[in-house]
Amino acid sequence: SLSSYGLDDTFxxxxxxxxxxxxxxINQYILDNMLVCENRRYxxxxxxxxxxEDLTIxxxxxxxxxxxxxxxxxxxxxKFKNKL
Numbered sequence: 001s002l003s004s005y006g007l008d009d010t011f012x013x014x015x016x017x018x019x020x021x022x023x024x025x026i027n028q029y030i031l032d033n034m035l036v037c038e039n040r041r042y043x044x045x046x047x048x049x050x051x052x053e054d055l056t057i058x059x060x061x062x063x064x065x066x067x068x069x070x071x072x073x074x075x076x077x078x079k080f081k082n083k084l
Contacts, residue, residue, distance in 0.1 A: 001076055006069035015080050022084045 002008050016028035043049060 001072040003065040
């Protein structure tokens with residue numbers, strides 16, 4: 001319900017912190033001064049590339065996913081914490 005634009009990384013980070021507080025042996029690493037980006041170098045080697053419509057270039061498309069994540073995040077993180 002969080003989708004891929006917005007809070008998915010935050011959810012993983014907060015979930016790992018909650019697990020750590022409950023005694024799980026889990027580590028989350030934070031890299032300082034490191035830029036992480038998508039690797040599009042080999043994108044054209046995908047044999048299905050011509051069948052994929054790249055909707056991510058449309059900002060309104062991205063915003064719908066961000067809005068959805070904002071709406072569902074509080075409930076999803078609480079559900080996760082309650083499972084611990």
